[in-house]
Amino acid sequence: MEYDFRRIEKAWQQKWKESKIYQVSNDSVNPKFYVLDMFPYPSGAGLHVGHPLGYIASDIYSRYKRLKGYNVLHPMGFDSFGLPAEQYALDTGQHPAVTTKKNIATFKAQLDNIGFCYDWSREVQTSDPHFYKWTQWIFLQLFNSYFCHTEKKALPISLLIKKYETKGSMPKTGEPVPGKHFTAEQWNAFSEKEKAEILMRRRLAYCGYGEVNWCEALGTVLANDEVVNGVSERGGHPVVKKTLRQWYLRITAYADRLLEGLDTIDFSDAMKEMQANWIGKSSGAEIDFSINGHEQKLRVYTTRPDTIFGVDFMVIAPELELVNEIKSVPQAAAVDEYLAYVKSRSERERMAEKKITGVFTGAYAINPFDDREIPIWISEYVLAGYGTGAIMAVPCGDDRDHRFAKHFAIPITNIIGDHYDGEEANPTKEAVLQNSGFLDGLVMKGAMDVVLEALETKGIGIRKVNYKMRDAAFSRQRYWGEPFPIVWKNGIAYPLNESELPLELPHVDSYKPGPEGEGPLANIDTWVQQDLETNTMPGYAGSSWYFLRYMDPHNDKEFCNRETSDYWNQVDLYIGGTEHAVGHLLYSRMWTKVLYDLDLIGHDEPYKKLVNQGMIQGSSRFVYRLQTGTAAGRDNQIPLNKNGLPIQVFISKSYYDQGLKLNIETILKKVNAHINIFNGVELRNDYGFLVSQLHVDVNMVNGIELDVESFKKWKPDFEDAVFITEEDGKYICGTEVEKMSKSKFNTVNPDDLVAKYGADTFRMYEMFLGPVEMSKPWDTKGIEGVHRFLKKFWRLFVDEAKGLLVTDGEPSMEELKVLHNAIRKIENDTERFSFNTGVSSFMIATNELTDLKCHKRSVLEPLLILLAPYAPHVAEELWMLLGNKTSILDVSYPLFEEKYVKESTKAYPVAINGKTRTELTLPLDITQKEVEEIAVKDEVVQKWLEGKTPKKIIYVKNKMINIVV
RNA sequence: GCCCGGGUGGCGGAAUUGGUAGACGCAGCAGACUCAAAAUCUGCCGUCCGCAAGGAUGUAUCGGUUCGAUUCCGAUCCCGGGCACCA
Structure with missing residues (x-):
């Protein structure tokens, strides 16, 4: 009996569905555990291999927790409102509801193909009126x-x-x-x-x-x-x-x-930092400056009131009304021109570009402490939406202010002495102030309060906490x-x-x-x-609370029953991409807090723990097409292919890399050897042929070698194409890592891989690829290895000719050691979401048991349970073959026992001056003194000591020995 | 530009974060089985010197701390993600 994954997977998916084995009750004696995936937007492109990465991780964890005796809620749904469906409707006239429904059906079929343990009876769709009724209600x-x-x-x-x-x-x-x-x-x-x-x-x-x-x-x-x-x-x-x-x-x-x-939830430090930065809490002051010859005051926000004597100019956001009120007659035209320029630029561009722009308004503010006149400028680097939309610029202490001053040749006042070198701003808070009137001699940090008090006494400034975050x-x-x-x-x-x-x-x-x-x-x-509001809610409305609806999805009286939300409480594990770091994750946290304040739910943070899955990037492949048509000015001479289209010429990567000019003669000769395209044309170096880089479907490329035959069949104009290959006859493609997208032909459909290798192989391969949190380009290359592993695992249980191999014999200590090492490692790896090393532990255990020719039930059965979360189909099948009547989903997880893996000795690496030279096997309970005695007697150590006495011998129990000479 | 990640063999990665760098897998090479192929199995596999034993070198680059650094500190370079109406 061979490992027939197609039959096995189909049969078990059917059985699981029929027995409703994944349905979860809101009422259980077992402790609850809520595992949630960020639900997908059902795009028309369907699922690509990047999507399931997090889903597989959460599925493994859910199944693992179930084996550990938890009542696990693991639902899935669709974030089905959104711009692409509308854009598609605009282009094709198809109603978004229709395309969305179709896309969801595709997504569900693709998801089911991978064998996830979702409780589909709890599915939610944000565009379903039964769902958005409650979005509107909230x-x-x-x-x-x-x-x-x-x-x-x-x-x-x-x-x-x-x-x-x-x-x-x-x-x-x-x-x-x-x-x-x-x-x-x-x-x-x-x-x-x-x-x-x-x-x-x-x-x-x-x-x-x-x-x-x-x-x-x-x-x-x-x-x-x-x-x-x-x-x-x-x-x-x-x-x-x-x-x-x-x-x-x-x-x-x-x-x-x-x-x-943020202090109460288990998010990565990076994620917390991102949220904290987004919120951007800062404390400083709002200060009102008088403007020469005007009634209005200029109110600025600064986090550094201590630098007030270093203010050399003011910058206000171009959008402020004040600009028009204070611009001087001679400057009016320049200001208006600048305003028109700014209006055309996005906020992103304004932040991203290095270009320094701005214009002087002609007005002056007055420094309240020394009555100095300060020119007021406008510039796009000051944003209207933050603070008061105006800043006091201190070039010696702020980098952007400094560049601005240098660019417009505004004189710079140095208030920090040696800390400023005239070349670069120094944002220190430790310097002793100079040129700063009554603040002279104070350390900047200490001067803050002094200035604030002086401002408050004068009634022209207040302490102010500001947030970067906007509503x-x-x-x-x-x-x-x-x-x-x-x-x-x-x-x-x-x-x-x-x-x-x-x-x-x-x-x-x-x-x-x-x-x-x-x-x-x-x-x-x-x-x-009906006077109804004509705006609609944004994409994140439904996703701000959907995790609550899964708990009680069919309730038509309430958004979620209170008892039920108290039972399921927080999401224990939330898995999704970092791209939601500040959007969805902040909004849903806010909604949860509001619902909590209004006593509609009992917890005020939605997610207890967040794991960020990395993005799977596409690995694009390129072919290089030689312009032989119009661009090369020789239309008539190009023969046509079967489809009546000009024959195309593709050059392999190395020709492209070397630069076409150098190789054009070689290339033309090669082309002519294939087909008489350039017949009668004198071969010269200066034709200026162009080469265009085209994305080629990654599924037609084996590694970097193009499958020329499938490529020719891809599009009618590639029929009969000519390929200028490398010396070894291969056509090598260019590569680039980009976002996975259909238009770049770098998507890989999980369905194809599942069809070829099976869902279990696919699941384990995605995990084997690397740590879930890390972004990486997709590469199908290694999937064979995982598939081989599953076949090898199968052979521990079943022989192709003899059938079931499993015996009831007593396991040896060696076999038990393999098993218990596997239990410890895999349980630990699963707990800490290190699924890639988990998979490798399965491989190690399987290799070792194969070497030991171990086919004993008492070893293999526990190992099978360990595998069940990772490869559920094959686990169920073998479990049944072992004669078990109930599903492997509901057994209990094997217990690790220390006694089987205990060692009494350890092979210590012995280093001399930090370089490992030999190894000594020593008892674990050995003392420092004994180690020293044994070590210096060792032959290899003797050799390296060259007769000298060691200065020091470092012995770290269970780690290493280092001899310092 | 700002914020956040990440750079380890030909490739994906491991080293549970200061203690034997390269586990596991892919690819490659050599061999066994086979009429042959597939499948399977065995061995080798960072680089340099060497027949080997062994030695030198090596975790983006440069510098530092330490008996010992992929891991900690400082500077630099490169790649990816986010930046408020994509989801």
Whole structure:
């Protein structure tokens, strides 16, 4: 009986499905464990080998935990709202719901092919009205809540209204500010619209105005990555910024709690750091500078008030209104020109480019401490959205300020003496201040407080904590997303009643954007007539809470039953890519905190532990096509292939690398030897042939060698193509590591590999590739080795001719040692997500047991259980062949016993001056003194000592011996 | 530009983070079995010198700490990811 993985895998997948063995109950005596994958966006391209990496890891862990006696929740679903489906609809007219449904079916079939243990009865799809009903419902909770800064938590907005009605909103200290503070009487006298506007300033989901990338030619709003170099990716039309009404989530209110929460969860330090940087908490000061000849003040935000005497110029963001108010007459034209330039640039470009740009406004600010005049500039490196949109520039201490000053030849004041060399800024906080008036002689760190107090006394500055994080834009001018359950009447947003949910997306015929940057919903008369909000929610709405829905997916009364969410509680293990580091992971953390504050769930962090899977990159292959057609100016001379297309010539990599000019004669000769393309043409060096680099389907390339025959069949114009190969007759392709994508022909479909080698091999190979957390390019090359291992493992149990080999004999100590070493290593590796070394441990154990000719049940059965999480199909099959009646999924994990692997001696490496020279086998309980005596007597040691006495002998138990001469 | 990862044989990686560098696998080479092929098995396999024993060298580059550094520190170079409307 051979290892017939096709039959085995098909049969067991069918049996598992029929017996509903993966269905999980919300009610169990076993402890719970929740393993979650970041659910995929079901793109039209289907699953490629990069997707399953994390899924396989989580599947192994889930199965492992089940064997360890846990009630394991391991669900899967689809993040099925999103831009690509809408774009596809725009291009083809196919409804996103239709393509999404089709794509999901493909994804599910591909996933099932790999043998995952998902409980599909709990599947969620974010675009399903049964699901997004509750996304809308949670949005209403956000809309109807505000953040109470005293209690530091979300509370119902009704409490705030009650407070306004009875106490108004008055400052704790100081004078009330008109427009900001009001008494209860004033509140009660406000119009409904005035009240609504005040409340909008506190709601967790609120409406405001924000800038978007607007493309007039396409009549639509574009995502940042749809904008390239200031023009649209599609069509190359100009893109400008446009202010539109937008919904926001007040995530900034949660900045501190999101930051503090990081201490309570098990994320990698890198991930925590990324989130912390995104939140970007900094403390500093806001300082008001007077402007010469103007009423207005210039308010800047700085983290370094101690450097105030080093301010040589001010920079304000071009977007600030103030620019137009203070620009001087002689500078007005230059300023206007600059503003036009900035308007065309994306924020990303402004940050990324090294180019220093800016213009002087003609106005001067006054340093409050020494009355110095400070020129005010505008420049794109200052962002309107952060701080006050204005900075005080201290060139001797800040690198960007320094470059700016050098570029525009602004004189630099040195306030840190020797710490500044005139060439490069020095951001030290340790220097003693000079040229700094009353601060002279103070260490910068200590000067901060002195300045702050002086500013506060003068009433021109306050201490201020700032966050880089901005409120999250929560609306999109798109069709394929959740509609907002909001009706607009007289400019006031009213929530729909719960009973009116879900507010379903209307079916439309056209997905064209609405007028003036509005979403496609604005084109639908019935929608607009009902005064419904025309924006839709962004891609991350559904994913901000989907992990709760899996717990109670069919509940039509609540988003999730409270008892159930208390049982499953946090996700114990969350696996997904780092690309979500700051988006999804922060938003879902915020939503969880809000739901917790409103007492709708019992935990305030969604994920206990996060494991980041690395990205599987594509490894692209290129062929090099010689331009023989129009570009080479000799159309008529090119013979045609069978399909009536000009015959193409491809040169192998080494010719391309050497440079075509050098080799053109050789190449032309070779071409002519194949086919008479250049008949009668004098072969000269200066034709200037062009070579274009084309992506070739990686599935047609074996390593780097092109399969010429399949390539010729790939496209009609490649038929009869001529290949200029290397000396050995091989056509070698170029390579590059890029993102996996269909357009680069570097995707590998898991289905193909499963068909060829089986799901078990595929699963183990993906794990064997390297650590899950690490990014790496895909390479199918090594999969044979894993497949061979499984066949070898099979042969421990079954012989092709003799059938089952397993005997009931007593295992030897040696065999037990192999088994228990395997148990220890594999359990440990699985626990710490080191699946690649886990797989290699299986190989080692299998090799050793094969060498020992061990076919004993008492050794093989436990080993089989170890394998079950990694290769479930073959494990079930062999388990059944061993005569077991119940599934291997529900047995218990083998126990490691120390006594079988205990050693009494160890072979110590002996180094002389740090270089290993020999080995000594010594008892483990040996003392330092005994080691010294034995070591110096050793022949090899003697030789290296050359008669000298060792200075020192270092003996580290269980590690090594080092003799220092 | 800013933030975060990562650089180890021909290749993927191991060394559970200061203690024998290269486990396991791929590829390659030599051999066994076979009429042959597939499958399987055995041996070799970083580089340099050497028939070998052995020696030198070696974890991106340069420098440092240490009895000892792939691991820690400083500088540099290269690659990948994120940067708020891609998901």
